[in-house]
Amino acid sequence: xxxxxxxxxxxxxxxxxxxxxxxxxxxxxxxxxxxxxxxxxxxxxxxxxxxxxxxxxxxxxxxxxxxxxxxxxxxxxxxxxxxxxxxxxxxxxxxxxxxxxxxxxxxxxxxxxxxxxxxxxxxxxxxxxxxxxxxxxxxxxxxxxxxxxxxxxxxxxxxxxxxxxxxxxxxxxxxxxxxxxxxxxxxxxxxxxxxxxxxxxxxxxxxxxxxxxxxxxxxxxxxxxxxxxxxxxxxxxxxxxxxxxxxxxxxxxxxxxxxxxxxxxxxxxxxxxxxxxxxxxx
Amino acid sequence: xxxxxxxxxxxxxxxxxxxxxxxxxxxxxxxxxxxxxxxxxxxxxxxxxxxxxxxxxxxxxxxxxxxxxxxxxxxxxxxxxxxxxxxxxxxxxxxxxxxxxxxxxxxxxxxxxxxxxxxxxxxxxxxxxxxxxxxxxxxxxxxxxxxxxxxxxxxxxxxxxxxxxxxxxxxxxxxxxxxxxxxxxxxxxxxxxxxxxxxxxxxxxxxxxxxxxxxxxxxxxxxxxxxxxxxxxxxxxxxxxxxxxxxxxxxxxxxxxxxxxxxxxxxxxxxxxxxxxxxxxx
Numbered sequence: 107x108x109x110x111x112x113x114x115x116x117x118x119x120x121x122x123x124x125x126x127x128x129x130x131x132x133x134x135x136x137x138x139x140x141x142x143x144x145x146x147x148x149x150x151x152x153x154x155x156x157x158x159x160x161x162x163x164x165x166x167x168x169x170x171x172x173x174x175x176x177x178x179x180x181x182x183x184x185x186x187x188x189x190x191x192x193x194x195x196x197x198x199x200x201x202x203x204x205x206x207x208x209x210x211x212x213x214x215x216x217x218x219x220x221x222x223x224x225x226x227x228x229x230x231x232x233x234x235x236x237x238x239x240x241x242x243x244x245x246x247x248x249x250x251x252x253x254x255x256x257x258x259x260x261x262x263x264x265x266x267x268x269x270x271x272x273x274x275x276x277x278x279x280x281x282x283x284x285x286x287x288x289x290x291x292x293x294x295x296x297x298x299x300x301x302x303x304x305x306x307x308x309x310x311x312x313x314x315x316x317x318x319x320x321x322x323x324x325x326x327x328x329x330x331x332x333x334x335x336x337x338x339x340x341x342x343x344x345x346x347x348x349x350x351x352x353x354x355x356x357x358x359x360x361x362x363x364x365x366x367x368x369x370x371x372x373x374x375x376x377x378x379x380x381x382x383x384x385x386x387x388x
Numbered sequence: 389x390x391x392x393x394x395x396x397x398x399x400x401x402x403x404x405x406x407x408x409x410x411x412x413x414x415x416x417x418x419x420x421x422x423x424x425x426x427x428x429x430x431x432x433x434x435x436x437x438x439x440x441x442x443x444x445x446x447x448x449x450x451x452x453x454x455x456x457x458x459x460x461x462x463x464x465x466x467x468x469x470x471x472x473x474x475x476x477x478x479x480x481x482x483x484x485x486x487x488x489x490x491x492x493x494x495x496x497x498x499x500x501x502x503x504x505x506x507x508x509x510x511x512x513x514x515x516x517x518x519x520x521x522x523x524x525x526x527x528x529x530x531x532x533x534x535x536x537x538x539x540x541x542x543x544x545x546x547x548x549x550x551x552x553x554x555x556x557x558x559x560x561x562x563x564x565x566x567x568x569x570x571x572x573x574x575x576x577x578x579x580x581x582x583x584x585x586x587x588x589x590x591x592x593x594x595x596x597x598x599x600x601x602x603x604x605x606x607x608x609x610x611x612x613x614x615x616x617x618x619x620x621x622x623x624x625x626x627x628x629x630x631x632x633x634x635x636x637x638x639x640x641x642x643x644x645x646x647x648x649x650x651x652x653x654x655x656x657x658x659x660x661x662x663x664x665x666x667x668x669x670x
Contacts, residue, residue: 115555119557123531127409208489209553211553212502212549212553213497213499213500213519213549213550213553213554214497214498215496215497216495216496216498217495218495218496219494220494241554242554242555244555245527245557247554248557267494267495270491271491271493271519272495272497272524273397273523273524273528275401275527280402297436324555342669
């Protein structure tokens, strides 16, 4: 199937309505572009489970803080098109700013509690911006399965919650993080790393792995936090922002590993923020 | 067409999807029940413009403040069914609380600026509750024309705005306020009025009419505010809450009648709050 690029909301909605009217199931992969193997794994998963794969590329200004990297966020429209087509995408919705927000948007979607901790505490307003654009994209797309990476684990939790609370017509599918051979989680922001920083970056994943391994011998969440912190502290280039052990569903901090837990970690490395996470099943 | 009553979200979505799949256009009338001629006028309008009329009855707890009348809000399920059927409604969606909110909802939809003034200033959180439930109902209903009364003018403005901002698949249709023969705007809350209060209640509409008439001779918004205030003040049983002259689109207060304006008024009458509004075209 050849890729059709759409840049108007009306055309996007109509194309998907027509596919559904023909009985085809839609798989949706919302992205901010600069596609890498993490994104294309979502598209391939969607292709294996749905009849028509649709990707969106929109660098959403609502989820960037005033001092963040909106203007420098990596953009690669030609590469995105080629990678999406190779991954089996039928429609690529890549609207310009003025098409998504013809007026300054007054409406904000927020998700209580889930959005105040971890990334939300460090990036105020970030998840409101995510929740608002995801609500808009899912509303435009209509009934579909929508694929999100576990790399942004808190985002996935927020999206699951708002989809349920607002009865959006999507089924949310979380997909495993794709990693480089040395364990670094793929991220568009990895493009910011110098070669020296790139060599240090996998430390985050090692910290998660060590803590997950230790979880077989302890149920004390603080022990796992200490292991993650110590692993990161051994690399002076990394400035730890958080190393948390949280309830896998609602992200509340855990004292004891008495349920499915998630390890979540964030650090600064030069001018780049890195985040990663790992499951600790009960 | 016989009325089908639905109380499950899934059944509601499926029924409307099936109607659309058969090429029929949906007209949606969201209500809090206790239907009166204002509601049925919306249903009749929907019937004249659409193929299938769908009404919802849900007393939305999110839009009531802690000291407001949620528990005593008038409820009349049998009457609602009969009136909806007589007005041409094909599907009546009347979910119980636990069906709409199986979990305490964490997601809130808010609309900046529009929601802080007038009713929003007096009823903190009210429009967030309205915006959240309307987003959910429009999301469940899917593509439709959705009919709202001008009686709740600020609500109509909020609904128009969030529908545009979030690209919900509905077209919002505002419909004229239905009035009793003495001018009182129909409202489910009129059931609270004692006979003595009921006789005083049309004063609000008279205040609006006098101000609108005066607008042919002045462009000073404060003159209109003074006319409304004086008319209400002549009835000691009424406690004025606001008498505003606002931009008809964004509800910002006007100094000069240099664009389409809306007169908006609210007062307490015993234990009942009354609101009303009237157009002042430029």
